[in-house]
Ligand SMILES: NC(=O)c1ccc[n+]([C@@H]2O[C@H](COP(=O)([O-])OP(=O)(O)OC[C@H]3O[C@@H](n4cnc5c(N)ncnc54)[C@H](O)[C@@H]3O)[C@@H](O)[C@H]2O)c1
């Protein structure tokens with residue numbers, strides 16, 4: 001029997017629970033308000049990355065199912081776009097309330113399929129739900145403009161129109177928040193959607209859809225098409241190329257983002273792309289080193305290093321390098337407890353799948369083989385299972401090592417030394433990605449210069465966490481197009497319509 005220790009949320013008792021009793025464990029896809037199988041009846045397994053046990057088998061949908069879902073979203077858009085902002089806001093608010101109320105159940109599903117520790121999974125529900133709350137408020141402020149006209153007896157009006165059906169394609173690392181950040185915004189704007197969640201974590205998306213149904217969203221407004229990695233390209237092609245789709249909103253790797261962008265271009269469709277990062281974490285000598293280390297733990301080990309805004313390159317001034325690395329190592333010894341996410345006290349779960357575990361292992365092996373020094377960790381934690389990896393610090397990393405330029409997406413902190421502000425800017429900016437960046441300094445002038453000169457969509461000064469519903473989240477260069485969160489996150493799903501009222505004196 002597949003087991004799941006649900007009670008460890010409270011860390012007090014150890015009830016053992018069958019996956020079949022997990023709340024909101026839906027095993028069907030969700031199209032036009034119906035819980036359905038694939039038209040082909042194909043299924044694929046969803047595994048717990050901690051132990052490879054099958055949590056559920058769910059529909060392995062293909063292009064035909066994707067078309068059906070788009071048709072449902074298109075039909076529902078006809079009426080949804082005319083609902084009042086007040087009504088949309090109320091529904092979003094109800095969805096938010098239900099997610100918060102059921103956060104423990106939703107967190108169990110995240111831990112089961114994504115592997116992250118229960119406390120962190122719960123944190124994701126709080127974070128992800130905050131987008132629903134924020135966009136419930138924002139829905140009522142999607143204002144237009146009346147602009148002074150250059151002509152007598154004419155009036156210029158700009159209004160915001162919803163884009164229509166949005167294809168939402170999301171990753172596994174934040175299986176709830178990456179959906180609510182998009183879907184909250186697009187629903188507020190008056191759009192409808194077809195969600196294709198990551199094949200590793202579809203159960204969270206289905207649970208969220210069930211709560212949306214309970215919140216009162218009419219059929220067809222939110223649809224969830226589940227598919228294995230094998231079927232993802234076929235489903236993705238329909239979601240990007242169907243003429244009824246108005247926008248493709250994707251979060252995931254830069255590699256896949258470019259493929260989808262190419263397909264979207266054929267139909268001149270709007271895109272919102274939140275792609276990979278290679279975030280620098282810069283520490284100047286004036287920084288409070290203990291504070292920088294505390295924040296480094298968040299920036300590196302959140303979701304065990306599997307975050308797009310995870311610190312990927314630690315750039316530490318030579319004057320404080322040894323002190324920083326020593327304190328970082330000690331903090332890792334104190335805080336990084338490896339194990340399955342449901343176990344009390346665990347802070348670092350498994351990596352999501354064997355591909356990710358193999359990638360991290362080979363990046364570290366390559367670096368070690370070429371002379372990098374392991375300060376702590378440096379190998380798989382096989383005593384816990386095949387996808388666990390030790391929390392690691394590497395120094396003496398050189399540009400010829402693969403790990404130097406790649407997004408690691410795992411619990412490996414690579415620490416480099418620098419000497420001047422100019423040098424660190426050069427190193428930090430020498431990448432084709434530009435998502436998040438972190439700077440630690442007490443020199444206000446330096447903080448401003450770094451904010452201005454770092455070629456990244458987001459700069460955190462003296463902090464290791466950037467994410468919230470209120471700011472505009474997103475990257476430049478190959479890290480993406482568009483912003484999520486904030487009022488700009490809603491504007492992504494609207495077009496500006498210009499209406500000219502003429503002959504007003506007639
Ligand atoms: N910028 C951000 O906000 C952000 C947030 C989270 C993750 N990410 C990035 O995501 C990556 C990790 O996530 P991942 O491994 O799930 O990414 P991925 O690109 O492999 O997969 C993302 C989604 O795309 C789907 N997909 C894959 N190939 C497809 C195709 N040909 N057509 C249509 N869909 C396809 C997958 O099934 C999944 O749903 C990292 O690079 C990370 O930085 C970025």
Ligand SMILES: O=CCCC(=O)O
Pocket residue numbers: 173174177306307308309467
């Ligand atoms: O993985 C990247 C997104 C995580 C976040 O929203 O902070």
